[in-house]
Amino acid sequence: MTPSSTFTILPGLDVLRAGQAAETLNLLCAQRVGLLTNHxxxxxxxxxxxxxxxxxxIQVCALFAPEHGPTGTREGNIESGHTEDGLPIYSLYGETHRPTTAMLEGLDAIIYDIQDVGARFYTYSTTLALVMEECARHGVAVVVLDRPNPIGGETVEGPGIHDECRSFVGHMDVPVRHGMTLGELARLHQADAQLDLNLTIVPVANWKRSIHWPDTSLNWIAPSPNLPDYISAAWYPGLCLLEFSGVAVGRGTAAPFQIIGAPWFKPDRVLDAMQPWLANLGITGEAIEFVPTRASYESDRCRGIRFRMTAGSANTPHTIVPLGLCLLATLHQVHPVEFTTEKLERSRRLVGSPPVLEALLANDIPGAQHLAQDDADAFQARREEFLLY
Incomplete structure (x- = not known):
């Protein structure tokens, strides 16, 4: 079955398939192509x-795999290999995060088709950026088959990233929640990195910035093992800020990135300290107990908090990064022995901004939020020329 434009929203792949990007398709059919994709x-x-x-x-001569591998189920480094019919699969989450000269040899273009979740530290966008940089060096074109940002394209939250905080979980200088599609991020990165690159974006048809995943009519396919549903993805940009800091964030539970806790956690004290902030953010917290089946505190009984939107709020949190920043400071205040300065410092690469982190260490939550909002506001203006929708 070939889709038609009667479908409300068509990702870039379906736009190409429906004949709505004929010039791009004709070029690709005359080239040797690598494909960077997953499930x-x-x-x-x-x-x-x-x-x-x-x-x-289209003649696909090689496959490239991001973090979690071709099936999206793997944790840790991914090894290169071959498909059953002998097509090479090159891992970009193993010995190298960049395609090598040998991997790119003989290719005219790389097609990128992966569903992102809209957070800076979700590594699929970093992989795209690194592929673009290497393709620019080797004269290989890049074609991005764009897909919707599942948490919408209007809200921008959180600080940008300083050079000393750049890493594989933060390569592009964008806020934690950037509100862009990968096609738009590719356009921005080409300009920021001054890449001499033949870049083509096949846009999503009929998507608007106000549209979140539940309104797309598209099937949710978990992009990684701990984002089984849209709700987890919506909370991810906020609670993932605590990922490296020694607390459980819901991995190994039925509600990833909607829960925080630890065996030493005192939820009532944390909720009391956060109550004024939670009310302003339109979020409620409930004291719970849980036992993660894997990841941090596997098989240990943890006390913690389950977060939800307040009654009458939109299904998608629009204040999720401010919640994460507030949590970092509050846990350091309430649990200074267990949630030490060193543990808060582990979030530096995810927060991305030393001034914001210093404010959090000083329990200056208003100051941290103000700095983060300044970055987000500046980015709103900077991104404008790269938006496609």
Whole structure:
């Protein structure tokens, strides 16, 4: 079945398949192509990107795999290998995060088709940036088959990233929640990094910045093992800020990134300290107990907090990064022995801004939020010329 434009929203792959990007398709059919994708790359009727491109007459000569591998189920480093029919699969989350000269040899273009979640530290955007940089050096074109930002394109939250905080979980200088699609991020990164690159974006048809995943009519495919549903992805940009700091963030539970806790955690004291902030953010917290089946505190009984939006609030949190920043400071205040300065410092790469982190260490939550909002406001203006929707 070939989709038609009667579908409300068509990701870039389906736009290409429906004949709405004929010039790009004609060029690709005359080239040797590498494909960077995973299990989220598929048509709206479920055909994997590789099969869809082959059916269009595109010669795919190599596959590239991001973090979590081709199936999105792996943790840790991914090894290179081959498909059953002998197509090489090059890992970009193993010995190298960048495609090597040998990997790019003989390729005219790389097609990128992966579903992102809209957070700076979700590594699929870093992989895209590194591929763009290497393709620019080697004269290889990049084609991004764009997909919606599942948590919307209007809200921008959190600080940008300082050079000393750049890493694989923060390569582009964008806020924690950037409100852009990967196609838009590619355009921004090409300009910021001054890349001499032949870049083409096949946009999503009929998507608007106000549209969140539940309104797309698209099937949710977990982009990584700990984002099983849209709700977890919506909370991810905030609670993932605590990922490296020694607390459980819901991995190994039914509500990833909606829960925080630890065996030593005192939820009532944390909630009391946060209550004024929670009310302003439109978020409620409930003291709970849980036992993670994996990750931090695996099999240990933890006390913690389950967060939800207040009654009448939108289903998607629009204040999730401020919640994460508030949590970092509050845990350091309430649990100074367990949540030490050193543990808070572990969040430096995720927060991305030393001034914001210093404010959090001083329990200056208003100051940290003000600095983060200044960055977000400046980025709103800076990103404007790169927006496609």
């Amino acid at each position: 989220t790359g598929r048509t709206i009727d479920g055909l994997p990107t590789l099969e869809a491109l082959r059916a269009l007459g």
